[in-house]
Amino acid sequence: MPSLRSDAAARRALLLDAADAVFGEHGITAPLDLVVERAGVGRATLYRNFPDRAALxxxxxxxxxxxxxxxxxxxxxxxxxxxxxxxxxxxxxxxxxxxxxxxxxxxxxxxxxxxxxxxxxxxxxxxxxxxxxxxxxxxxxxxxxxxxxxxxxxxxxxxxxxxxxxxxxxxxxxxxxxxxxxxx
Structure with a gap:
C-alpha cells in the first residue's frame, strides 16, 4: 500500500496532467471543475494542492x-x-x-x-x-x-x-x- 505522502504526490501529478489536458483543449481559462472531473478527484483535493488558478x-x-x-x-x-x-x-x-x-x-x-x-x-x-x-x-x-x-x-x-x-x-x-x- 503506498504511503500517504506518495498518494498525495500521485494525486498532485494527476491534477497537473488533467490541467494540462483540459487547458490544452479549452484554454488556460477553462473552468477548474473540468480539471477536477478529468482528474477524478474532489474539488477539495484540487484546492488543497492549488489554492487558485495561478498556483496551478x-x-x-x-x-x-x-x-x-x-x-x-x-x-x-x-x-x-x-x-x-x-x-x-x-x-x-x-x-x-x-x-x-x-x-x-x-x-x-x-x-x-x-x-x-x-x-x-x-x-x-x-x-x-x-x-x-x-x-x-x-x-x-x-x-x-x-x-x-x-x-x-x-x-x-x-x-x-x-x-x-x-x-x-x-x-x-x-x-x-x-x-x-x-x-x-
Missing part, C-alpha cells in the same frame, strides 16, 4: 522546468544536446499549447516568470557552449537567442489541433536548425 499554472510551469532538467540530465554531455533540447521545446509546445501560450503571453516582469526564464536559460547554457565548442552551432549564437527561438517555435500554436501543431513545429525546426548550424 505556476506548478505546471515548475513541472515543465523539471522536465527540461530531466531531459538535460538524460542527454548528458552530448555535443548535439542543444538541438535535442530545442526539439524537446517544440514537442512541449505541441503537447501543452495552453501552457506554452501562457508562458509567452504572461507579463515578462513577473518575478516568478522572470526567474523561471532565467533558470531555463541557465540550464541550456552548457548545451549551447558545447555545441559552439564542437563546431555544431554558429559561434555568434547567444543564450538570449534561445528565447527568440522559443518564440519562433511558438508559431506552432496556430495549429488548430495537436496534429497541426506537430506539423508546424516540425517545419519550424526544419527551417530554424540549419540557421543555427555552422556554415561550411
Amino acid at each position: 499554472i505556476c506548478a505546471m510551469l515548475e513541472r515543465s522546468v523539471a522536465q527540461l532538467q530531466a531531459h538535460i540530465a538524460e542527454l548528458g554531455a552530448r555535443d548535439d544536446a542543444l538541438f535535442e533540447l530545442l526539439a524537446g521545446m517544440a514537442g512541449r509546445i505541441v503537447q501543452s499549447p495552453a501552457l506554452a501560450d501562457y508562458w509567452r503571453a504572461v507579463d515578462q516582469d513577473d518575478p516568478q516568470v522572470r526567474d523561471a526564464r532565467q533558470h531555463v536559460l541557465a540550464l541550456m547554457e552548457p548545451a549551447l557552449e558545447r555545441a559552439k565548442a564542437a563546431g555544431l552551432c554558429r559561434a555568434d549564437m547567444q543564450l538570449r537567442d534561445i528565447s527568440l527561438i522559443s518564440s519562433m517555435l511558438g508559431a506552432a500554436l496556430r495549429g488548430r489541433d495537436r496534429d497541426e501543431r506537430a506539423v508546424l513545429a516540425k517545419r519550424a525546426l526544419e527551417l530554424l536548425l540549419p540557421g543555427l548550424a555552422t556554415t561550411p
